[in-house]
Amino acid sequence: MNRTAQNKMKFDTRLQGRRGWVDPKELEDAIGSLEDSAGNLAEDEADSMEAAPEANQEPS
Secondary structure (H helix, E strand, O other): OOHHHHHHHOOOHHHOOOOOOOOHHHHHHHHHOOOOOHHHOOOOHHHHHHHOHHHHOOOO
16 A cells, blocks of 8 residues: 555544554544534534425425
């Protein structure tokens, strides 16, 4: 595996259990540097249905 591909996979959660793959301190630092993505959450489905009632009507 080339180094670029390996660096892209370094913090993949599926590989965290692999011995020697990533230092716990390095993982903690990487997690701490992530952006807050709370603004990317989708609206509640019920709220979106209320906002567009014509979308809930059955075709005639």
